Amino acid sequence: MKMRKIIAVLSCLLMLCTLLPMTAFSVSAAEDVVFSWDFEDGNTQLNGGSVVAEGPDGSKCFKWTATGGWSSIYKNVSGVEKNGDYVISFKAKASVAGTMGITIQNGGWGSYYSEKFQTTTAWKEYTIETNVGDHPTSSGGILFKFQDQGKAMDLWVDDLKMVKKASATPEEPEGGDNGESGDASVENLVANGDFEAGLTNWTGKSGTKEIVTNDVHGGTQALKLTAPGQWGEAAVSKAINVTPNKSYVIKWWSKHVSGSDVFNMYIIGDYTAVSGQNWMSASTGWVEHTWTIKPSVAAIQLKFSTEKTSNTSSILIDDVVVYEKPMLENGGFETGTTTGWTVYNGSTVTTAAKHSGNYGLHAKGNGWAGIAYQDIPVTNGRTYELSFWYYNNVGFNYSIKGQTSGTTYAGTWKNNTGEWTQVKHQFLATDESMIRLNFSGLSGDTNPNFYLDDVQIKELKDPSNDGYIVNGDFEVGTSTGWGVHQNTVVVDKNAAYKGEYGLIVCVWVYDGKGKILLTQRAPEKTFAGTWENSGGAVKAGENSRQAIARELFEETGIKADPKDFELLSTRRDKDSFFDFYCLKNATPIEDIVLLEGETTAAKWATFAEIREMIKNREICRIIGRQFLHQEPQLLDRQEPGYR
Numbered sequence: 001m002k003m004r005k006i007i008a009v010l011s012c013l014l015m016l017c018t019l020l021p022m023t024a025f026s027v028s029a030a031e032d033v034v035f036s037w038d039f040e041d042g043n044t045q046l047n048g049g050s051v052v053a054e055g056p057d058g059s060k061c062f063k064w065t066a067t068g069g070w071s072s073i074y075k076n077v078s079g080v081e082k083n084g085d086y087v088i089s090f091k092a093k094a095s096v097a098g099t100m101g102i103t104i105q106n107g108g109w110g111s112y113y114s115e116k117f118q119t120t121t122a123w124k125e126y127t128i129e130t131n132v133g134d135h136p137t138s139s140g141g142i143l144f145k146f147q148d149q150g151k152a153m154d155l156w157v158d159d160l161k162m163v164k165k166a167s168a169t170p171e172e173p174e175g176g177d178n179g180e181s182g183d184a185s186v187e188n189l190v191a192n193g194d195f196e197a198g199l200t201n202w203t204g205k206s207g208t209k210e211i212v213t214n215d216v217h218g219g220t221q222a223l224k225l226t227a228p229g230q231w232g233e234a235a236v237s238k239a240i241n242v243t244p245n246k247s248y249v250i251k252w253w254s255k256h257v258s259g260s261d262v263f264n265m266y267i268i269g270d271y272t273a274v275s276g277q278n279w280m281s282a283s284t285g286w287v288e289h290t291w292t293i294k295p296s297v298a299a300i301q302l303k304f305s306t307e308k309t310s311n312t313s314s315i316l317i318d319d320v321v322v323y324e325k326p327m328l329e330n331g332g333f334e335t336g337t338t339t340g341w342t343v344y345n346g347s348t349v350t351t352a353a354k355h356s357g358n359y360g361l362h363a364k365g366n367g368w369a370g371i372a373y374q375d376i377p378v379t380n381g382r383t384y385e386l387s388f389w390y391y392n393n394v395g396f397n398y399s400i401k402g403q404t405s406g407t408t409y410a411g412t413w414k415n416n417t418g419e420w421t422q423v424k425h426q427f428l429a430t431d432e433s434m435i436r437l438n439f440s441g442l443s444g445d446t447n448p449n450f451y452l453d454d455v456q457i458k459e460l461k462d463p464s465n466d467g468y469i470v471n472g473d474f475e476v477g478t479s480t481g482w483g484v485h486q487n488t489v490v491v492d493k494n495a496a497y498k499g500e501y502g503l504i505v506c507v508w509v510y511d512g513k514g515k516i517l518l519t520q521r522a523p524e525k526t527f528a529g530t531w532e533n534s535g536g537a538v539k540a541g542e543n544s545r546q547a548i549a550r551e552l553f554e555e556t557g558i559k560a561d562p563k564d565f566e567l568l569s570t571r572r573d574k575d576s577f578f579d580f581y582c583l584k585n586a587t588p589i590e591d592i593v594l595l596e597g598e599t600t601a602a603k604w605a606t607f608a609e610i611r612e613m614i615k616n617r618e619i620c621r622i623i624g625r626q627f628l629h630q631e632p633q634l635l636d637r638q639e640p641g642y643r
Contacts, residue, residue, distance in 0.1 A: 032164035034079050034086065035144075037062075039158065046073045046145075054156060056091055056123040061158035068152030072103070074145030077162075080136040085165040085352060088128040094119035095154035097594070097601055102128065105143040116149060120590035123156075129165065129352070165352075189240050189248075190302075193320035195221045208306075217253040217286045217318035224257065226314040227306040240322055241299050247325040250291045250302070257314035286318075292325060327376050328437070331388075331455035333359040343372045355389040355420050355453035363396075363439060363452050371396070373438040375403065376457055378429040386425045386437065388455040396450055397440045398423070402432035409435065420453075424541065426460065505548040505579045506535030506626070507565060508634055509558065511586040514642035515604040516627075516634070518619075519555060522600050531605075531613060532623045544579045556602065557593025558585055568630050580626060582634060607631065 037045045039060045044051055049064035064073050080086070088102065101116050117126055136142050144162070146155065192201045196219050198211050209225055216222040242248060293300075302320070306313050329340030333349045334357045347363045354360035363371040378384060386400060400409040409427035429435070439452065509517035518531040534555045538547040545562035553559050565581040592602040605613070614624035635643050 034162040034164065035075075035077050036161045036163075037159075045160075046075045048073045052156075055158045056093075059158070061091075061156050062160070064146065064155050064157075066100070066146075066148035066151075066153050066155060068148055068150060070148060070150060072145045072147040074143050076141060077144055078139065078141045080140045080142050081164070082136050082140075086130055086162055087165050088130070088160075088162045089126065090160040091123055091125050091158045092117075092119065093121060093123045093156050095121070096151070097121060097589075097592075098151040098153055099149040099596065100153075100155060101147040101149050103143075103145050103147050104130075105145070116596070118594055119153065119155065122588070122590035123158075124590060187323055189242070189322040189324075190320050193252075193322075194219050195223050195318065199223075212316070215255070215257075215316060217255075217316075219318075222316050222318040223304075224314060224316055225304065225306050240302065242295050242297075243324070244296050244298055245294060247292060247294045248322055249325045250293065250320075250322050251288060252304075252320040253286050253288050253318045255286045255316040255318075257316060286316075326456070327378075327384075327459070328374060328455060328457045331457075332357050332453065333361050335359075338372070341372045341374050345371060347371050350451075353391060353451040355391075357453075360451050360453035363450050371439045372452070373436055375434055375436050378432055378435050379459075380429055380431060380433070383426060383428050383460045384457055385460055386427070386455075386457050387422060389420050389422050389453050391420045391451045399436075399438045399440075400425070400427060401436050401438070402429075403434040403436055405431050407431065426541070503538040503544065503547075503577050503579065504535060505538060505544055505551060505581065506533055506623075507548050507552055507581040507583055508533050508568070508627070508630065509552070509556075509583050509585050510634055510637060511604060512584055512637070512639045512642070513586075514606055514638055516607070516610060517556070517585075517587075517592075518603055518605050518610070519594070519599040520601040521620075522596075522598055524597060527620050530620045531603075531618055532620050533627075545581075548579070548581050552583070555595050555599055556587075557591070558587050560585065568633055578626075580630060582630075582637065584637065607635065 035045075037043075039045070039051050039055075039062050042051050042060070044062055046062070046064070049062055051060050052063045053060050054063065055061035092100075094100070096119070098119050099116050100119050103115075115128055115130070117128070146157075192198075195202075195211060198221070199209065202209075202223075208227065209223065211221050212224045213221055302322070304315075304317055306315060330338075333354075335349075336359055337349055338347070338361070341361075343361075343363075347361060349359050350362040351358060353362065361372060386398075388398075390396075401407065402409070407430060409429075437455075437457065511517075517533070519534060520531050521528055523529065534552045535548065536551040536555075538544060539550075542550070543562075545565055548565055549560055549562040560583055565583050568580045568582055570577060570579050589602055589604060594600065594602060610619070610627060613619045614627065619627070
């Protein structure tokens with residue numbers, strides 16, 4: 001089991017957690033403490049290091065020197081429950097900005113997982129939430145340790161604490177007791193399907209139907225049907241408008257009261273049976289029934305009836321729901337299970353983290369490992385939109401791939417955002433009847449850990465019959481709807497080969513006091529170790545300002561409104577266009593969040609320092625050239641006294 005996204009929170013939230021209302025990410029009001037170390041007694045607790053009077057408030061704290069050779073420092077602790085949810089909180093700073101790991105192993109140095117957090121040179125508070133899975137020994141022992149990630153540094157730690165987190169109190173599911181599906185995206189086509197408005201909208205034989213309040217499935221009322229005897233029947237019906245050739249789900253609850261133990265359900269369309277009539281056994285307890293139909297007509301009629309018998313018989317009906325079957329099943333995970341999904345590596349439905357409703361998927365997997373997938377039917381030539389929300393501590397991949405031809409409609413890496421983030425992706429089904437939506441872990445990461453919720457795939461309406469232009473944004477990837485001539489083709493706007501141009505965006509972040517924000521490229525990147533500003537390629541569906549806001553957030557953690565970016569210039573360079581922006585922002589360097597695999601350090605530099613860095617080739621040539629070109633504009637935007 002892996003740990004989730006490290007988030008920095010205020011210390012008062014940790015100290016006052018017993019007073020504040022509990023949220024999905026809060027510490028339990030009744031803390032079950034595994035350990036709590038403030039180091040004031042001079043005990044290092046861990047198997048090395050020292051206690052020094054260098055805490056955030058001048059008090060004592062723990063100090064350890066990491067060698068940079070994957071060194072570690074540890075302590076065996078007990079009292080941890082298998083599969084229990086825990087919160088690890090602490091304050092920390094380091095001699096350099098970098099990456100440090102926290103590892104939890106079983107007491108025998110066997111199975112383990114680890115989480116990484118970004119160190120800063122100023123004190124910062126961290127909270128790690130985790131389910132410890134099967135790592136504790138049978139006696140509840142674990143090995144808790146800090147481990148360097150290949151970079152030497154001094155690490156100071158204070159107020160280190162691990163507590164058990166109480167189970168989240170489930171909220172009332174949307175539509176849970178009134179016959180709704182429990183998915184906020186589902187619309188019940190049955191008005192008064194829960195009979196809370198009595199017999200409104202239902203027709204049937206008088207004297208055979210009534211509303212009861214003493215035995216209901218949900219809400220306060222249910223329908224009771226009583227056969228009159230003499231081979232008569234009790235029946236109610238309801239007309240419902242549908243879209244021909246669409247699939248619909250019909251759900252209802254029934255309970256046997258007396259007499260015959262069977263009843264009849266008709267689904268009729270234009271007086272022609274859509275699904276015929278179906279005799280079903282009623283139970284002495286409430287039982288849910290689910291049908292899926294695909295009517296060829298524009299209206300159907302539901303009809304419930306008792307069995308025609310010489311004796312009287314009674315049944316109860318409640319919470320009748322009809323809704324259009326979503327292309328993707330259980331995308332909100334509100335069933336409380338992984339129904340509809342094939343999952344790997346222990347991915348589970350959880351109440352601890354969700355975007356909406358009661359549940360989300362706690363997705364786990366590593367080294368390209370599969371996490372969850374679902375096969376979805378599509379129609380050739382139709383355009384679809386995938387959308388989902390995620391919250392993660394590492395990168396992960398989502399892909400859409402045809403199951404017949406192997407066509408890949410999407411294959412995209414998403415990085416850590418630090419908050420719930422929505423992804424939308426449109427695609428045109430070209431030759432498929434079935435696609436596979438797949439989520440997988442990031443290669444090389446031993447501890448991928450992210451949360452998934454509100455996954456949807458829907459067919460986009462073709463506006464051709466409404467007087468609108470079809471495919472006006474060309475996002476289907478073809479010239480569908482257009483008559484084209486000669487060599488006119490639709491291309492990816494990020495393409496960068498001869499005759500086509502991609503769009504690159506860059507931003508100079510300035511503090512107004514004579515300094516510019518720079519980041520250092522990771523060792524695995526081209527021009528490794530050089531310094532640069534933030535930027536990258538515009539993605540499909542983005543405009544230039546949306547792209548630069550996304551790139552800046554991904555690379556630095558700075559969140560800014562797209563409209564706040566000021567365009568400095570646009571230029572062409574070989575096969576690309578560049579939009580250069582500037583943004584006034586004075587985020588402290590210790591609050592910069594580096595993107596692993598992309599950036600290794602960040603700093604504020606004066607104009608003179610940047611010119612010297614360009615001279616010494618510490619800045620990529622093309623970036624340096626553009627800085628010198630735009631330096632006068634950037635100087636003009638500094639506050640008086642700093643120009």
